[in-house]
Amino acid sequence: MTAPTPLPTSETVVSRPQTPLLLGAVLLVYLGQMTLNPIIAPLSREVGLAEWQVGVTISSAALMLVLTSQFWGRRSQSWGRKPVLVAAFALATVTMILFALVAWAGMTGLVTGVALFVLFVLFRGIGFGAAIAAVPPTAQAYIADVTTDETARVKGMAGVGAVQGIAMVGGSVIGGLLSAFGLLTPLIAVPVLLVAGLVLITVRLRREQRHELIAEPARVRPFDPRVWPFLLAGFGMFTALGFIQVITGFIVQDRLGLDAQTTGLVTGGALLAAGVGMILAQAVIVPRSGWTPPTLLRVGGTIALAGFLLLIMDAGPVPLFSSILIIGLGLGIAMPGYTAGPTLLVNREEQGGLAGLISATTGLTFVIAPTAGTALYGTWALLPIIVGAAIMAIIVLFVFLHPRFRRMPADPDPEKR
Template identity: 75%
Template sequence: MPDRTTVRPQIPLVVTAVFLVYLGQMTLNPIIAPLSREVGLAEWQIGATISAAAIMVVATSQFWGRRTQSWGRKPVLVVALAVATAAMALFAVAAGLGMTGAVTGTALFAAFVLLRGVGFGSAIAAVPPTAQAYIADVTDDEDARVRGMSAVGAVQGIAMVAGSVAGGALAGLGLLTPLVAIPVVLLVGLLLVAVRLRREPRHELVERPARVSPFDRRAWPFLAAGFGMFTALGFIQVITGFVVQDRLGLSTATTSLVPGGAMLAAGAGMFLAQGVVVPRSGWAPPTLLRVGCAIAACGFTLLAVDLGAAGLLGAILLIGIGLGIAMPGYTAGPTMLVRREEQGGLAGLIGATNGLTFVVAPLASTVLYGLSPLVPIVVGGALMAVVTAFVLLHPRFRTERA
C-alpha cells in the first residue's frame, strides 16, 4: 500500500461535496408534494420519478465505485457534479413551464423523469461511493473508519436539516424559488471540487478495481440489513408531505412549510446520532446496527398512530436517530473485511443496494397511500421490525467486531 503519511487526507473536502449534493436534493424534498399538485401530476407520477432516479443509482453505482479507484476521486466528482447541476437547472425550467401551463400532462411527466430521475439520479450515484471508498482507503483502523463514515452520514443529516429549512423558507417566496437555488448550490460544489481537490498520484490508483459480489459472505449480511433499513425509510420518505397535509388538514401553501419541519426532525435526529452518539459511543458496527435498528423500529410504531403534529415530528425524529446510529455500522462494517482493491467495488455495491430500495418503495408507498394512508407506514414498520430481528439474531452481528 502506498505511503499516505506525507499528504494530509482531504476527508473534509470530500465530505463537503457530499453535503452540497444532498443539500440540493433535500431542498427539493419539502416542496415535491405541493409542487406535484401545483403542476397537475398525480402522487404516483412523483413516486415514479423518484423510482427512476433509484434505478439509475442501481445501474451506475458499481461503475462509479470502481471508477473512483481507477480514474481517481476528482474526475468522478467533477463529472457527477456537472451533470447534477445541468439536470437540476433544466428541471427548474421544466417545473416553471408546468406551473404556467406551458407544458402539462405526459410531456411534463417525461421531463420530470428524465431530469430529476435519470439525470440527477445517475449523477448522485457517484458521490457516496466516492466518499466511502476514499475514507476506506485513508483509514486503517475500525474506530477511525466508523468516524469517517459517520461524518458522511452526519453531513447528510445536516443537509436534511438545512435543505428542509431552505426549501420551506424559499417556498414562501414561491415554489419556483427553491428550484432555482438548487443548481446554484450544486455549482458551488462543482467549483470547490474542481479547484481544491487534489488528484491522486498515478501509483495510488487501482488499474483494475475488483468486483464484489452481493452474495459475498463478508458483505451480504450488511447489505441485507441496509436494504431493509432503506426500504423501510423509502416507504415513508415520499409520503411525508401527503401525511402532513392530510392528517393536519393543511392548504397547499402551508404544506410546503410543515413537511420541512418533519424533515428537519429527521435530519436533526441523524445529525445527533452520527455527529454525537456514534463518535462518542465507541461501538463496533454490529452494535451500531443492533441499537439503531431497534430505535428506528420504535419510531415507525409511533408514526402509525395519529398523535397530531407533535407525535408525527417525534416519530420522525426517533426514526432519524435510529437510522443515523445504524448507518455507519452498515457502511463501515464490511469495509474492514475486504482488500484495498475491493473497496471501490464494495462502495458501489452499497450505493446500488441503497438505490435498489428506492426503485420500488416510493412508487409502492404512493400507490398504497392512495388505498389507505396507514398502509405504507405499517409496511415500513414491519420491514424495520424484520431488520431488527435479523441484526439481533444473525451470527455476523452477534460478535463485537465485524
C-alpha cells in the first residue's frame, strides 16, 4: 500500500480557486430543495397522499443519491466541475417544473391515486434526486483539491455545511411565507431558484484545463479501514435525523392543532430554527474551535442527542422549536468532522470517489429512514423520535470508544489504520 498524499501541493492545487462561486451553487440547489420542506406534509394531505407515500417519495430521491453520487464525484474530477454542475442544474430545473405541474393537477383533481403517487416519485424522487446528487460530491472534492492543511480542509467542509444551513433558513422562510399565498406558490419559486443557479454556473464558473483533471479517478471502498468509521458515524447521525426530518410537518400540525396552510408557515419556522443552529455551528463554532474531526463528531453528536431527547416531550411550541434548534446545532458541529476527516487520509485521485461515497452514505440513510419514520409515526407519534434518539446515543458511544477517533490525531501512519 502506497502512502497517501491527502493534502495537495502547489502543483496539484487548481489555479485561482472559485470556492465562493461553487458554494453559491450549493446554496441555490439546496435553497430549492429546502423551500419544498415546509409544504411537503400539508401538500401531501391536500392531494390525498398518505404519510407513507411521502416517505417513499423522499426515500426514492435518497436512493438516487446512493446510486449516482460516486459516479458524479469521479466525473467531477475527470470531466470537470462545470459540465457536471450544468447537467445537474438543468435536470433539476426540468424535473421541478414537471413536479409543480403534477402537484397542481393533484390539487385540482385531474390526477389522483396511484398515478399521482407514481408521478411524485418520478419527478420529486428519481429525477430531482439524481440531479442534486451531483452537487455535494462535486463541491467536497473541489474543496479537498484546493485546501492545503487540516484546518483549511475542516473550514472548507464547514463552508459547505454552512451554506446548507443558510439554505435551510432561507428555504424555511421562502417556503413558509409563500405557502400563505397557496401551496403552489413555493413550487413555482423552486424552478426560478434553479434557473438562477444554472445561469450562474454557465456564465461564471471556469472550466478546468486538461492538466487539472484526473483521467481515471480511483474508487474508494466503503469498508476501506481508513474511512469506514467516519462513514458509520455519519450514517448513524443522518439516519437519526431522517427519522424526524420528514415528519416534522406532521409533528407541528398534530401537536399544535393547525390547518394545512398554517402548518406550512409554522413548519417553516421550525426548520428555520434548525438552520439557525446549523449556521451558528458551521459559520462560527467550527471555524473558531480548531477542533479535529473526531472532536467535532463527539461534541456535535452529544449536543444532537440532547435535542432528540427534548423532542420526545410534547409540551408546546417552545420545547418543540428548541429541540429542533439543538439538533441542528449538534449535527452542524458534527458534519465537518464526518466529511473532512476521511479526506485527510486518502490520495488526491481518491477524493472524488470519497466525496461520492460520503454523499451516498448520507443518501442511504434517507432511503429507509423517511419511510420507516412516517410508518412508525402512523403507529405512534413518539416512536420515530425515540428510535432516532436511540440511534444517536449508539453513535455517540461509538465515536467516543472506537480507536480510529482516539488515535487519528497522533497516528499519521496510514498502514496502521
